[in-house]
Amino acid sequence: MRRPETRSMILITTPTGQIGGRLLDILLNETPTRGEELRVIVRDPGKLPDAVRARVDVVTGSHGDAEVVDRAFAGADAVFWLVPPADPQALSLDAAYSGFTRAAAKAFTTHGVGHVVGVSALGRGTPVAGRAGLVTVSLAMDDLIASTGVAYRALANPTFMDNLLRQADSIRDDGVFTDTVAADRKAPMAATRDIAAAAADLLLDRSWTGTGEVPVLGPEDLSAHDMARIMSDVLGRPVRYERQSLDDFRAALTGRGVGEALVEGYANMMRSKDAGLDDGVQRIPQTASPTTFREWCEEVLKPAVQA
Template structure:
């Protein structure tokens, strides 16, 4: 039995992001009844809602900085780890993932952090895993964390349903969404809220040991054409999928200011997805996650498009 003054501490990186923000909501509900304290690492504490800021310990700064993670992991039992979005000027992808994680990996060991849950990707063990751009770099980051000796679980994710929110305007204005994958190629797709829920379960449980992956596959495989049908149905008007070439996709990223390394990383990842990157894990009751694409469209996409 824990003594009343004994507390467990969970540290959350990227607490204002799509996954981290939802994870924080779940943990704020669950943690108090379990004697868990929450600490977040955030560059700009003003981005946290006031109600949240009042209930968590805040360490200000980048979770890539040695002094920041040193402060944040002091007394921590578990850490939620998410490398930040690829910066436009990334010198190379390993810097974005393994390079960014190196200081934290040292701090896991120095502070005796027992359990780490990271956000990663599907693809390990597939023939394209070593030429999948961002995903290849993300898998190398998992290996780096695993070598520290912490108990580690990598959430192995497919494409996020929520990525479609970037296209809310063209869906609303033109009834079109674009992508690079073959229109009728079925693949898993997951809601970020399900990824957050999987992370919360692991962080609160901590009976697990060793290193491994936890796939979050959504409830069904869908093609872009399948998604277009569901979106049309939910939004009450026609939505169609327009496939763009990898060259055009890369050019659009360049136009948005991404440098050569970052563009190649995205393009290689999308090419690998068309070559089976996300097909290596069988869906079981354990690897399926609950939110259907239809439900996500009703509850997330529709309000975004109408708003």
């Protein structure tokens, strides 16, 4: 005799973002055969496609709001947690990460959520982890969630390949991309679609317990010179790297209206990356992710540049 299906629920924050949106697509394909229900928290449900809204339970609001997460976490077995981009005028980095998460941390306990998967960063245990700006407060947020007693996995990520999409115009018009790290420093990079896939694996197979990190390192370490060479090959035009000073980096953020706390948070993170923040985890089959930078350039960057 066939056993009746046991229904359970996965809740997704940031379902219209780069990672959350990809995660939602994966789970919409996988959950119908697994007896899982899906719920999302979203500020503007209109940003979800009609076909998606028809298949998920939607809670409208901010997942930093205590009343919203109290409604949303009721009946949830697992939660995907990602803080939104920080308010440019945030008075402190802690407010943007642990401060934003405190209401959810309380609700994890109140509603007996079993498993949480969060998006975080590499760097724990490295000499620069305590002065790495946004990464430092991201690791503190992980500690806050872990302190609730929920089973927690922090996806420990390096720089996203997808961050280059912010420079698509410069790459197309000038053949230039910028960063603040040394041109020959090799470091891991990950595609956001691989981060979403790692999150989906953890949310669908909740046999794990306790707390820990799951590094998502990509398949190779690359320098800015390596990236320029690959982009040039894929795009069929010269692309070069220009290193930006931290002072110029700060000035550019300030010119876009970013407040002092966040400017220093970004600058300290970038300084720490150049000092080896992302070098502390060995790449093995369990920490590598599949998308190469060349594949990402062909499938994501090239269409964006050509558009």
